[in-house]
Amino acid sequence: MASNLILALNSGSSSLKITLYARRDDYQDDHGVDLLLTASLSNISAPPAKFTFETHSGSKEVNRSEEVDSVYDHATAFAHFLDCLENDAGLDKGRIVYICHRVVHGGDYAEPVIIDEESYEKIEHLSDLAPLHNGAALSVIKACIEKLPNAKSIAYFDTIFHRPIPVHIASCAIDQSIAGPKGLKKYGFHGLSYAFVLRAVSKFLKQPPENLNLIVLHLGSGASACAIKHGRSLDTSMGLTPLNGLPGATRSGAIDPSLIFHYTNRAGRITHDPSFAAHVGVTEAEDILNRRSGWKSLTGTTDFGEISKKAELDNPDPSIASRNPNRLAFDLFLDRILNYVGSYHLKLEGKVDALVFAGGIGERGTELRQMIADKVQCLGYESLDKDLNTNVAKSSEDVVAISTCGTQVDVDGGGRKKRIIVCHTDEQYEMANNCALNKSRW
Structure with missing residues (x-):
């Protein structure tokens, strides 16, 4: 069998998401990989870990969901995955050529980098800026080097997408003789998601990325907003670390x-x-x-779907948020999102081709999307189509237009109504596909 497999890893402080792809020999439309299987491990630091493993094509049919006592750190989590890969799915781990790691903070790295001793040390140094985020990725990188010594690990940084942000937007109003050497500035995050969204929306609107102005809301347990001007990041809500900007499940914002x-x-x-x-x-x-912090500190849960159900959204009483913590969390999140939509609309001078929702809440938060859409109609955005908004999560398409202009794709010139879109983002696909399409790696 050909050695053509690409592993994409997304590591959290106590979790690991894994996707395996096969590089296509005859790819078209910049689609360079086929999905083989997905796996995830959670509660890694508090055993028993929860493990899921599902094959999709090209191997034995396997669908497992179980608790595992033998997993207690990222190294044992990755080892457990490799055992299942070979013993259950029947795939030779020796066929894995590249391992793509999502690394949240890349500092001033301008492109993905193959992990060697020098780059590992640089990423380790950046952990001082993002100890909660880069530490987990480094643990997994170590495990990959040990378990798959013949595969090359590549770090894909969330910060790369935001490199074009102008210096006056990225800078903080503090002494630059101190801030500069210490790297204290806005970096921005969720870059892999924004890169996927830009490419997918560009294809949907049949326009090159450099022609597009977008406001993108990546809403999940970690949430951020991004203004994209002519296909490049103009501003984003997160800053030096992912803590700034929008609140999240456990982040204050x-x-x-x-x-x-x-x-x-x-x-x-x-x-x-x-x-x-x-x-x-x-x-x-x-x-x-x-x-x-975040909405868990307000409500006791990280599940925004549960919060939405309990928020009494039909109750117009303005004082309800003082009595219902779920309504407080919902209204607070809505308010902060609107702050960024309004700001970015102004920065883009009203020339916005689409307002795009992505991320778990962005894709499934029917009520939140509706309330945001109602508020932004004053800026010239289309109202939502109720059926499209309700059923968008069921769609298998990467991009779905949910406003009343539907599938109209004329790029906005500033005078017509602006569309609202949902994009099913996929950061792991973005890494693997980028790796597959980079001919210099093959």
Whole structure:
């Protein structure tokens, strides 16, 4: 069998998502890979871990969902996956040529990089800026090098997409003689998702990316917004770290920087939470604002679908948010999203080809999309088609227009109504496809 497999990995602090692809020899329309299987492990740091494994094509039919006691860190999680790959799916791990790692913080890296000793050390250094995010990726990279020494690991950075952001937007109003050497500026994140969305919407609208102006909302447990001008990132809500901008399931989002010092007198102390890897130094402030805030801190759940159901959205009483924590979380999230949509609409001078929803909540949050759409009609956006908005999550298409202009694809010149779109983003596909289409790697 040919050695043509590409593994795409997305690692969280206590989770690992895995997708295996086969590179196509005769790809068309920039579609360079076929999906073979998906797997995931969660609760890695608090056994038993939850493990799912499902084949899609090109191998034995396997569909497993189980708890695993033998997994207790990213190395054992990856080893367990490889066992299932060979023993259950019947695929030779030696056929894996490249392993694509989603690395959240890439600093000033301008392109993906093959992991060697030098690049590993640079990513490790960047963990000081993103200890909650890069640490998990480094753990998985180590495991891959050990278990698959003949495969090359490539780091794909979420920050690359936002490199074009103008310096005055990326800079902070602090002493630049200090900020510059320390790299203290806006980097932006969810870049792999935004790259996928831009490419998919470009194909849908039958326009080259450089012709498009988009406002994209990546809404999930981590949420961000991005203004794309002429196919390039103009601004995004996240900043030096993913903490800035929109609130998330457990993240506070943007707050007054001094708030944390009034919230706790232990803000600068290193937390001793055992769920963090020993080499990861996280302060109490980072832990509180990243893992003990967001809508979970307001409602007790990270499930925004549950929050939406309990929010009494049909109740027009303006005081309900003070009595119903689910309504408070919903209204707060809606308010912060509208702040960015309005700001980015102005930065794009009203010349917006589409408002795009992506991410788990963006794809499934029917009520949230409807309320955002109602609010932005004053800016010239189409109203939503109720049936399209309700059923979009069932669609197998990458891009679905849900506003009343439907599938009209005339690119906006500033005078006509603006469409609203949902895009089923896929960060792991974006990495693997990029790898497959890069002829220099093959």
